[in-house]
Amino acid sequence: EVQLLESGGALVQPGGSLRLSCAASGFTFNTYAMSWVRQAPGKGLEWVSGISGSGGTTYSADSVKGRFTISRDNSKNTLYLQMNSLRAEDTAVYYCARVVPGSLYYLNYWGQGTLVTVSS
Amino acid sequence: EIVLTQSPATLSLSPGERATLSCRASQSVSSYLAWYQQKPGQAPRLLIYDASKRATGIPARFSGSGSGTDFTLTISSLEPEDLAVYYCQHRSNWPPTFGLGTKLEIK
Numbered sequence: 001e002v003q004l005l006e007s008g009g010a011l012v013q014p015g016g017s018l019r020l021s022c023a024a025s026g027f028t029f030n031t032y033a034m035s036w037v038r039q040a041p042g043k044g045l046e047w048v049s050g051i052s053g054s055g056g057t058t059y060s061a062d063s064v065k066g067r068f069t070i071s072r073d074n075s076k077n078t079l080y081l082q083m084n085s086l087r088a089e090d091t092a093v094y095y096c097a098r099v100v101p102g103s104l105y106y107l108n109y110w111g112q113g114t115l116v117t118v119s120s
Numbered sequence: 121e122i123v124l125t126q127s128p129a130t131l132s133l134s135p136g137e138r139a140t141l142s143c144r145a146s147q148s149v150s151s152y153l154a155w156y157q158q159k160p161g162q163a164p165r166l167l168i169y170d171a172s173k174r175a176t177g178i179p180a181r182f183s184g185s186g187s188g189t190d191f192t193l194t195i196s197s198l199e200p201e202d203l204a205v206y207y208c209q210h211r212s213n214w215p216p217t218f219g220l221g222t223k224l225e226i227k
Contacts, residue, residue, distance in 0.1 A: 045156075045164065045207055045218040061215055095163055105209070105216035106154050108175060110163035 002026040002109045004096045009114030016086050016118070022079040022096030022111055030054070030074035033099035035107060036081045038092035038116075046092075049081065050099065064090075086118045122146050124208050124219035132225040139195040141222045143208035148188045152211045155184055155193045158221075159204045167206075168193060200226050 008020040020036070035050040049060040049070035058070050069082040079096055093115050097107035123146040133139055143153065151171040156164040166175040168184035171191060181196040195202055205221040 044220045045209070047216050047218075059214055100166070100169065103169065103211055105211035105214075106166060106169045107156075107164075108166045108169075110165070112163055 002098065004098065004109060004111035006094065006096050006111045006114040009094065009116045011117045011119065012086055013120050014087060014118055017082070017084045018086065018116060020081040020083065020094055020096075020114060020116070022081075024077045024079065024096075024098075027098070029072075029077040032101065033104070034072065034079045035097050035099055035105075036070060036079075037095045037097055037107065037110075038090075039095070039113075040089075040092045043092075047105070048094070050105070051079070083116070086116075088118050090116060091118045092116060121215050121217055122149060122210055122212060124210060124217055126206075126208060126219035126222050128222060129220075130223045130225060132227055133198055134227045135198050135200055137198050139193075139198055139202070139224060141193040141195075141206055141224075143186075143191040143193070143219050145189045145191075145210060145212075149210040149212035151187050153184075153186070153191050154209045154211065155182075156207045156209065156218075157202075157204045158207065159201075164207065195224075198224075198226060202226065 003025045005023045036048040051058045051070045067085045071080045093113040095113045096111040098109040100106040125144045127142045155168040158164040172184045208219045
């Protein structure tokens with residue numbers, strides 16, 4: 001069974017940093033592209049970042065480019081999102097999700113999400 | 121970036137009725153469109169991809185159609201558990217944007 005378990009969400013001050021983790025199990029992690037998608041309270045969904053199975057290709061939304069970095073450790077079956085220079089508008093539930101093979105951007109397995117709150 | 125406009129914002133129907141949800145793209149996305157269902161307090165779930173293909177385990181009452189800029193998600197006979205927000209998403213290019221969602225209420 002595919003499982004994705006996010007952790008690392010917290011309350012952080014504006015300008016602060018946070019690292020999210022997503023522990024994956026139930027599939028061959030290094031053969032799947034992965035992504036982070038966020039959802040602000042009461043709002044819709046926004047793709048944040050994506051990464052290829054090898055980790056060699058990454059892409060990020062303009063809203064986080066230069067501040068957030070996606071990475072993965074295939075030896076640990078774990079996906080990461082390093083978030084720096086956090087802003088109030090980054091407050092959201094962050095979901096880790098697995099990409100449908102060959103689709104680039106469809107997401108067929110999601111974690112339960114981890115809440116990041118940016119506030120003083 | 122491609123903007124996806126979903127309508128209506130809210131839809132209120134009774135069990136057994138047919139639901140028709142619309143998603144319009146600001147430019148052609150070919151057939152590269154997916155639909156997701158998000159139930160209260162849960163993560164989204166992929167229902168339909170490439171406009172009309174049902175994802176694994178999705179009941180046959182969910183169907184998708186359309187191409188280019190106009191797409192439809194149809195739920196043929198509503199069940200109480202279909203209460204959710206439904207989002208469309210394209211994969212035509214980066215960034216793969218989502219629509220703002222249609223909230224489906226069950227009377």
